[in-house]
Amino acid sequence: MIAQLVASKYPDRVLSLTSIMSTSGNPTLPQASPEVMGLMTAPGPNPFEDEAGFVAHSMAFAKRIAGTGFPFEEEAYRALIAEEVRRAYDPGSVGRQIAAIAVSGDRRPLLAAIVVPALVIHGMDDPLFVPACGEDTASSIPGAELMLVEGMGHDLPPQLYEQTIDAIEQAAHCS
Numbered sequence: 001m002i003a004q005l006v007a008s009k010y011p012d013r014v015l016s017l018t019s020i021m022s023t024s025g026n027p028t029l030p031q032a033s034p035e036v037m038g039l040m041t042a043p044g045p046n047p048f049e050d051e052a053g054f055v056a057h058s059m060a061f062a063k064r065i066a067g068t069g070f071p072f073e074e075e076a077y078r079a080l081i082a083e084e085v086r087r088a089y090d091p092g093s094v095g096r097q098i099a100a101i102a103v104s105g106d107r108r109p110l111l112a113a114i115v116v117p118a119l120v121i122h123g124m125d126d127p128l129f130v131p132a133c134g135e136d137t138a139s140s141i142p143g144a145e146l147m148l149v150e151g152m153g154h155d156l157p158p159q160l161y162e163q164t165i166d167a168i169e170q171a172a173h174c175s
Contacts, residue, residue, distance in 0.1 A: 001025075001104055004137075007118070008110035016172045017118040017141070020164075021126060021154050023133035024140045025107040036127045039064055040094060047085045055081055062155070067125035069151010070159050111140035118144035119171035121164060123152030145171065 007017040023029060032040075044057035058081045059074070066072050118141045122134025131148060138146035147167055152160060 001101065001107070004107055004111060004114075005104070007116055008107070008113045011113075011115050014116050016116050017114060018121065018168045018171060019118065019134075019137055019141075020121045020156070021123065021129060021134075022120075022137055023101075023129045024111055024137045025101075025105050026133075026136050026140075027106060029133050029136055030130050032128045032130075036064060040128070041098070043091065046091075047089060054085070065127055065154040067123050067149075067151045067153030067155070067157070069125065069149075070157035073158070076158070108136075108140045111137065112142065114141045114144075117171050119147060119167055120144055121147045121149065121167065123154065124148055124150050125153040128154040 001022055003017055004019055004022065007014045031037075039061045042057075045053035047054035055078060059077060062077050062081075063072055118138075120134050120138040120141070122129070122131055122137075124131050126134070134148065135146060138144040149160060149163075156164060
């Protein structure tokens with residue numbers, strides 16, 4: 001969403017835009033289910049007091065938002081969770097991100113002003129921002145290319161790295 005705002009407000013500083021797993025802020029779009037929101041916002045154990053509980057809590061959410069088309073690489077997620085805790089454990093970050101999404105509002109008028117080549121990548125299995133969110137984002141940006149990925153959720157599995165890099169590179173070369 002930050003990239004969307006930058007591309008719309010500072011077109012002279014942007015050569016292309018790739019929006020991944022995002023939304024336009026259109027208030028009429030379907031929202032994440034209460035179950036998914038509950039998993040995301042439920043406070044987890046403190047990782048320094050209950051590491052196993054924290055990992056289990058984080059893994060349950062990661063598995064829920066992962067798509068169905070690619071293997072869930074549990075060990076890779078465990079390593080990522082551990083790295084995130086070491087780098088910057090901040091239990092309030094999810095709430096701040098949700099607040100930032102809310103205050104950014106309906107960005108469709110800003111998206112309509114984007115003049116650089118744009119690529120919107122979205123998973124067909126995304127339970128946080130359902131596919132309609134990616135479709136709406138792409139339709140709000142003049143000339144945007146939409147890449148809907150079957151089996152992808154609200155994560156980017158390693159099997160999609162090369163395809164995603166290629167698509168971003170192609171969009172960037174259009175600028």
